[in-house]
Amino acid sequence: MTITGRGSATVQLNLTDDTFVSRSWLATVRPGQRSIRVPAEVVGDTLWNYTERHLLTAKAQHGMVVGSYIGGLDVLNDDPAPTITVEAAQRVTEGETLTWRFTASAPTEQGIFAIAWPQPPTAGPELSTMDVDPDWFTEHAYSPVEPERPLSQTWLVPYLELAPDAVVAEITVPTITDSVVEPDEWIELRFDQEPDGPQLPPVLTGVVTDG
Incomplete structure (x- = not known):
C-alpha cells in the first residue's frame, strides 16, 4: 500500500x-x-x-x-479446470426422484459449488410446488408449498456441491404422487455460470409422468 x-x-x-x-x-x-x-x-x-x-x-x-x-x-489459477459431465434420469414417474449425477475429471482444491434456478420450460407444462416433496421444497426454497405455483415462480435453489476430494455429486428433485390425472410435467434448471469456473451444462431438463 x-x-x-x-x-x-x-x-x-x-x-x-x-x-x-x-x-x-x-x-x-x-x-x-x-x-x-x-x-x-x-x-x-x-x-x-x-x-x-x-x-x-x-x-x-x-x-x-x-x-x-x-x-x-x-x-489467478494456472491449473486447468476439470471437465464436468452429467448423467440424468430425465424421465421419471411421479413419486420418484429426478436425479442429475455430475462427474468431474479431477478433484479440486476447494470444491465446486453452483446454484441452479428453475426456468419456465419450453417443452410443456411446468412442475408446481405441489408436485415435489414438501420438506425438500421448504429446505431449498425457504417457503411452504402452498399456495400452489410453478417452480419458476419461487425462490427454489437446488445446488451442486462437489467436495474438494470428491469427483461425483448429484442434484435431486424428489416428486410425490397424487390422485389428479395430469399430462407430463417439466422442469428446467439453469446454472449461474462462474466466469472462472468449470463449464456446466446450461440447462438441466426433467420430465415427470403421471403415476
Missing part, C-alpha cells in the same frame, strides 16, 4: 484470505515512508481452484487519514 505525506502514523491492517482466515496487526509509518509491504502467502499446487482473493483493509489509528480503505490481491 502507498503513502503520501511526511509525518509518522499508525494504521491497523487486516488481511483475509479466500478461506476467510484473517490476521490483524498495527503498522508504524515513519516520516518520509512511502509504502507498507503486506505479505500474502500463496501456496502452489496442481489442483484447480477459483480465483483466490486476499482482501486487505486499513483503519487509521494515529496521525493519518485513510484515502482508500480496502484493496487486495487476486491470485
Whole structure:
C-alpha cells in the first residue's frame, strides 16, 4: 500500500484470505515512508481452484487519514479446470426422484459449488410446488408449498456441491404422487455460470409422468 505525506502514523491492517482466515496487526509509518509491504502467502499446487482473493483493509489509528480503505490481491489459477459431465434420469414417474449425477475429471482444491434456478420450460407444462416433496421444497426454497405455483415462480435453489476430494455429486428433485390425472410435467434448471469456473451444462431438463 502507498503513502503520501511526511509525518509518522499508525494504521491497523487486516488481511483475509479466500478461506476467510484473517490476521490483524498495527503498522508504524515513519516520516518520509512511502509504502507498507503486506505479505500474502500463496501456496502452489496442481489442483484447480477459483480465483483466490486476499482482501486487505486499513483503519487509521494515529496521525493519518485513510484515502482508500480496502484493496487486495487476486491470485489467478494456472491449473486447468476439470471437465464436468452429467448423467440424468430425465424421465421419471411421479413419486420418484429426478436425479442429475455430475462427474468431474479431477478433484479440486476447494470444491465446486453452483446454484441452479428453475426456468419456465419450453417443452410443456411446468412442475408446481405441489408436485415435489414438501420438506425438500421448504429446505431449498425457504417457503411452504402452498399456495400452489410453478417452480419458476419461487425462490427454489437446488445446488451442486462437489467436495474438494470428491469427483461425483448429484442434484435431486424428489416428486410425490397424487390422485389428479395430469399430462407430463417439466422442469428446467439453469446454472449461474462462474466466469472462472468449470463449464456446466446450461440447462438441466426433467420430465415427470403421471403415476
